Amino acid sequence: MIDGSGVTGFAPRSLLPGELAAASVGAGVSGRKVRRTFRDGVVDGLLFIGAVMVGLVMLGTGQSTRGVPPWLQELDPLLGAIACLALWWRRRFPLAVTLIALPAISMSTSAFGAGMAIIANLAIRVPWDRSIPVLGLYLASSVPNLLIVSVPRGDVGLTIAFTVAYYLLFFAWGSALRARRLLVLKLREEADRERADHARRLRDARRAERRAIAREMHDVLAHRISLLSVHAGALAYRSKQADAGTAPALSDAEVSASAQVIRGNAHQALEELREVLHILRTEGGEEGDGGTQTDGTEGTAAPQPRLEDIRHLVEEARAAGQPVEFRDEELRAGELPPRPQQQRTVYRAVQEGLTNARKHAPGAKVTVRLGGGPGGELTVEISNPLPSGSPGSPGGSSAPGIPAPGIPGAGAGLTGLSERVELEGGVLEHDGADGVFTLRARLPWPAR
Incomplete structure (x- = not known):
């Protein structure tokens, strides 16, 4: 040298x-x-x-x-x-x-x-x-x-x-x-x-790190910011209707409640961004033990999403006005819970499905299904009617009165989710048939 x-x-x-x-x-x-x-x-x-x-x-x-x-x-x-x-x-x-x-x-x-x-x-x-x-x-x-x-x-x-x-x-x-x-x-x-x-491995590691950052930022922030957009859009719509005289004016209490909701979601977005950065800075951030990560300096732990957190995710979507039906009767997680990383991937799949439905089919009913058990597969399926004019739609909207999509997106959500699922040895499928868009992830669930 x-x-x-x-x-x-x-x-x-x-x-x-x-x-x-x-x-x-x-x-x-x-x-x-x-x-x-x-x-x-x-x-x-x-x-x-x-x-x-x-x-x-x-x-x-x-x-x-x-x-x-x-x-x-x-x-x-x-x-x-x-x-x-x-x-x-x-x-x-x-x-x-x-x-x-x-x-x-x-x-x-x-x-x-x-x-x-x-x-x-x-x-x-x-x-x-x-x-x-x-x-x-x-x-x-x-x-x-x-x-x-x-x-x-x-x-x-x-x-x-x-x-x-x-x-x-x-x-x-x-x-x-x-x-x-x-x-x-x-x-x-x-x-x-x-x-x-070594230089090649370093370049590959940097590319993988950039992809991981992109996945985390999209999965966390896109969902939270889409909720902000829905709340702010609803507030602007009500104010416009009130100005036009077609609806009663918003009371101070309603305006304050809407502002509190927007502020709460913005605060939650910052907290989730902090957790994402904490994970990415922690060695082995993708392979946590027990679903938590520590940086070894502050002694703090960043909790990772689990299957039970999906209910809270669904409740947040419902609170934003998105009709969501959640079904997990076929899930036998009590016998042998999936690995924390698999649970996190399923959570991100549901998050991505709800965000996409909010962007591209606002107001449409979304159905979330969880199923599977040890020794088979862990499956998650998110489906929603296609909006009017979408490929695969039978002509007319499946949800009457749905306005045109107005929430921008990076178009990289499914790509990042596919990378997550492939890292776990699973398969990600998505298609639009008979007027319904379906996002399905299947992950291996070993018996031991």
Whole structure:
């Protein structure tokens, strides 16, 4: 991971090998030139100096060894120089440098130090399927030097053992470095993938949180504000009729009572909004225990709606002038009550059904049915006649005298309710047939 100062993890990029530094900024290493870092430049310089010094020492030793042909002694410094100079290009062209240095390393003693770095570099930067055959070629190329120098002196066995150990040792060292670098790159890729997954999960969580906020705000406020609209509309209608002389004027007591009702509903809307925000700010707000949530600081609990609260919801609708019939004779909740979250979902379904009926079919009779029991399904059904002109209406309004709908809506209530029901593993259905609109939710109700 790189910050603004060019630091990767705990190490600056300049102190990393070029391959790791390139990978740390998301640059692909394969198929493109890897720029040499400061660390690479220092290492290359030290390797070149070390290879030259080791070559000079080995050259002096080789010149004093008896049995070395004169022509090979004269050619030795040139071969050693070629091998040492090739070190500067070993990073970008590892395989080519290894093949070019093959005659020098196999025949020249002054190329001994450069050969260490070139063999190790082969194992570091070239995959095994290509580096192993080249290593075998190096072992085979030592045969001419063995025949020219070692056989006349009679130390064949010692020379073979030293040559094999020389090549295998530095090849194994390079292989270990390659494995370590591949591991680092793999861990970095996994870390990058994990960061990307974390960012994706965070975005999904934020979207889910926004959807939860939208559901709660709609379910709570739309219902309460629609009641406010009905009360205020009734008050305005009575006042207009009184001004037109077609109805008696409202008394001070009636105006005060209507204002109290409106004020009470507005106060209740604020209280329910506070409870919604309390739930959303509480960790695990969707999965309460016992239907309550606490924030851990004030020690307060926000009660969640239950099945028995549906009666109070129906009474509020009736008090606003909405005719509602409530039936729960088929509900066997006393045997094994549904989970609090399921009860809350059913409550929200009834709330949404009453709100929609108030908006789109004002004055129409609404029927609310609850049914089901443990081991089956928990069902809730809200139905009301379709207003005149609605799709599915048989022509004429099912509720004579119903005025045109005047309460605006966001149109997202059924979408949010469907999400709630699906989270509980249930199914939400709604249709308008034979002049009746029906909203039905079915939730699984396990026996245990």
